[in-house]
Amino acid sequence: MPTWSRKRFEAIVLSLIAFASLVPLRMPVEHRPTFVSELVCVLVLTIAAAWKPSRVQRVATLLLPVTPIAFAALARYFTTPIAYEVTMLSVFGAAAIAMAVGGRGERWHALSLVSSGFLVLFAASISDHAYAVVYPLAWILVCVWHLVANHWERLDLAMPDQVTRTWTLRPGSVLVAAAVLAVGGLAVKDRFTESKHLTFGFMPTSGGSDWSDPAAKRGVGSGDAAIAAKDFAESFGAVDSELFLESQESTLFDMFNDLIGEPKKKKNKMERRQAMANQKIIPSHERAAKSEQGGGSFSTDRVPPEKHQHFDDANDPGIVQWDGPVGIRLAMHRYDAFDGIDWTQENDLSEDELLRVDFGEDAWFFDPGRNDLIHQDPDKVQVGLLKAIKLGSNRLPVPMLTGGIHIKEVNRQDFFGIQSDGSFYMPGRDKVPPLTVVHIASEKLTEDEIREQLVASETVVPCGIDEIADLAKRIVDDRDHPYDQLRALIGYLRDNGTLDPQAVSDSVLPVSEFAGSTQGGSHLFATTAALLAREIGLQSRLVTGFYVRPSGFDMIAGHTSVRPDDVHVWAEIRLSDGRWFEVEPTPGYREPLYHPSLWLRCRQSVARQWPAITVGTAAAFLAYVTRRIWIDWTLYLVWWLAPMLRPRRRLGLAMWTIENRAKLVGQRRPRGQSQRDWMEQLTRDDHGLQTACQQFCDAADRLFYGGNDDRVEKSSTRIVRLLNTQTISKITKEAAV
Structure with missing residues (x-):
């Protein structure tokens, strides 16, 4: 039966870190209650399998690899399907845990170590999560701790007389490993191109293949083919479907009218409003007129909204689909002049010819005024994907500080331009063709800038x-x-x-x-x-x-x-x-x-919290200067509670108190020297202390080696009261003289 040991414990920790590395992959795309339930179930089974040897332990060990499969089956029937490759990785991680907790020898622990190492590195390599690298780093540091302990354990068995144990070795090795990883990370930063992950159908559910299942990552985010929900989607492919009839593609002006109401009629204009009560479709000519009006101005004075009636889209009523950060804004029109009611655009920011830059086989088109984006640090640039569904405009909705755009297999500069208000658009077209996939590069801005x-x-x-x-x-x-x-x-x-x-x-x-x-x-x-x-x-x-x-x-x-x-x-x-x-x-x-x-952040924190920081710094300095006093009093308070302890623990606490007092004045007990010899040497120049020390050591010998006699006289522990930090410091100085 497996018993508790250092190697077993560390193998369990490493396998749990590896299983946790799947969280960034699974949490954003799966039904959260189901996923959390699976994590809790794995944790409970791990605890049961790591408990005392019993039939429950064996059953829990066998159930661990089966748990991800069971939850995947339940998810496919009742909640969001779990991708097959993710289930396989989860089974692999659960098996590593099972080998760590249920293995009966070092070979099982070693196999668990190798399996968990592969899993944590593989999960980090295919994850897009910003903090996915934390898991392999944590795994490596714990593994260094494990390997260093194994090395010195073998040396200790082979040469017991020549190995000196020290508590600083393993932490020091971990710190060195962390420093090496940090330096290596900085050295290779920005030297590798972005990985393609699984966008080419490497696994069944990586998207875009004929053998994808319902859990496939279809839609934006799985490559150009998957974005259009087809195997081979072209940027300007013809779409013969009633879902994209012109009558359904509302303009931005129509959408604002539906949401916040139409602009009020100007008093100097006599324009007849057409009744829309019995109409199902907004006429194209009326919408075109509204588009022209909306493109030139935006009014803040509006009448109550009256919702237009449109055909419902059976599949997706979206105007566009966006693969990128959520909670952001996609701009289409800008206005810089305000007359009290209406906004209009006065400054001309138009660009008819954009700057073309080729990255490999991809042609990108940049705003000539933002060509600095090409040479930006990759960490300051983010690329999102936009798919037009029923946009009804030739303008491209883009995030703030967009500098460049790219459409697959489009390399003509006359396909793109910038309007007078600084917005990207496709000149010569009434609207962006449906299913067009646009890659958009925008700059990240910091508060410092x-x-x-x-x-x-x-x-x-x-x-x-x-x-x-x-x-x-x-x-x-x-x-x-x-x-x-x-x-x-x-x-x-x-x-x-x-x-x-x-x-x-x-x-x-x-x-x-x-x-x-x-x-x-x-x-x-x-x-x-x-x-x-x-x-x-x-x-x-x-x-x-x-x-x-x-x-x-x-x-x-x-x-x-x-x-x-x-x-x-x-x-x-x-x-x-x-x-x-x-x-x-x-x-x-x-x-x-x-x-x-x-x-x-540091400057802002100091500016906000300078009184607390000043007081805290002064308090820390005072605590350092007076450390001998308050630590001695703390030790005295701990010893004051000693009568509540059993005799053996009380004598152990007495010895611990004396040793810590000696450390405060630089008189640490040498390694290898017995406690009795050390105390006798420390008190040899003071007869009263020497007598108290003799009584204490004799009482300890009787208690630990004298059979069933658990009685400890109060006078035996008076050495704790006599040998405080001041006394130790005094006798040390006298001995030196």
Whole structure:
């Protein structure tokens, strides 16, 4: 029967780390309660199999490899199917645990070690999770600890007289291994291209093959073929399906009308409104007129929304599908001029010819003003995939700071361009063809860059609305940095505002009314945020597009469907280097993440917590200076509780207290010297201490070697009271003299 040993315990720990490395692979795409239940079941069986030898232990060991198979079968019938290759990996990990807990010899432990090592490295190599590398690093460090112990254990058996045990050897080896791994990681960083993982159908459920099962990663995220849910999807393939009829492809302007209402009619225009009550399809000519109107301006003054009736899509009502971070915004229109009611675009940012850059066989097209993105650190660039379904526009919805786009097998520069508002589009087309897959490269922005580049300018003209000016002065208060001021303005709107897309304003200036009530649609939140930014000297603009709602993420497909009710409005702020970053003032929507560097976080923490840091530093310094005093008192307090212990434990505590007091004054007991010899040598120059030491040692001998006599006289332990740190320090100095 397996018994507890160091090797067995360490093999179990390594196998558990390997099994845990599957969490980043399985947690995002599987039914969470089922997966957590499987983890709990494996853990319970591991504990049962590692317990005392019994029939329960043998049964638990046999059930461990079967558990992932059982849960996979249940998941296929009742919840989300689990991919076959993931089940195989889980069985492999559970088998490694079973060999570690149930193996009866070192060979089983060694086999468990090899199996867990393969699993943890393989799982990390195919995972896209940012922290997947933590598991192999932890496994390697524990393995170093294990191997070093095995090496010295063999030496100890072979040469017992020449091996000296030291507690610093194994931790030191682990620290050296950690340093080597860190240096190696920095040395190879950015020297390898991104791995293709399993996108070529290496396993049955890796997506895009004829032999895929229901658990395959279909949809965006599994390669260009899988994105279109076909084996060989072309970027501009013809689609003959009623799902993509023109009457179903609403424009962005239509979606805003459905969500927050149509713009109010201008008093100087007499335009007859057509009744839509009995119509199922919006006429193409009416939608085209609305598209032209929506592309040129965006109004903040709107009537109550009246929902248009569209045919329901039996498969997917999404406008686009997005494979990338959720909780972000995809911009389609931008406006930089505001007249009190309407937003329009005045500055011409158009580019007819984009910069072509070839990466291998792929042709990418970059904004000439953002060609620095080509030479950026790969960690600062993220690439997302977009598939157009029923977009109904020739504009491409892209994230903030997008610099380049790529469509497979498209290498003509005249296929892409940049509109006057800075948005990417496909010139010469009425809309982006359905099932078009677009790779989008955008830049990540840090809080450090924003703080460095965000500068208030006196040339920025305020909006001239008194309510906005008063609100900005009241919120900004005494904050100095423009970013802190901007964060305060955005925070006020998010904390005090109420999102109500159905709200209707009776005021001539809806923004003025909103500044007082802070209740309305996202277009009013975004407009107010942009105008508040101008009050503090920051250049701003309004952006319309889509919000990638986290709840829309499909765990099986690996992408997010963006629907018509995900239309959204937000604001962008200009940096001094010409880049624009977005802010999210509407409550209920995720704010953009601008991660600060470690140095900036430290500075901010010091600035916020300097009183506590000052007091803590002073307290730590005082504790270090007075360490002998308070540690001695702590030891005295521990000894004061000794009468509650049994005699043997009480004498052991007495010896432990004396040794720790000696360590404080630099008189550590030499390795190999007996405790009696050490104490007699320490107290040889003081007759009273020598007598107390003799009584203590004799009492210890009688207690441990004298049979059943457990009596300990109180006078036998008076050495603990006499031999405090001051006494030890004094007799040491006298002995030196």
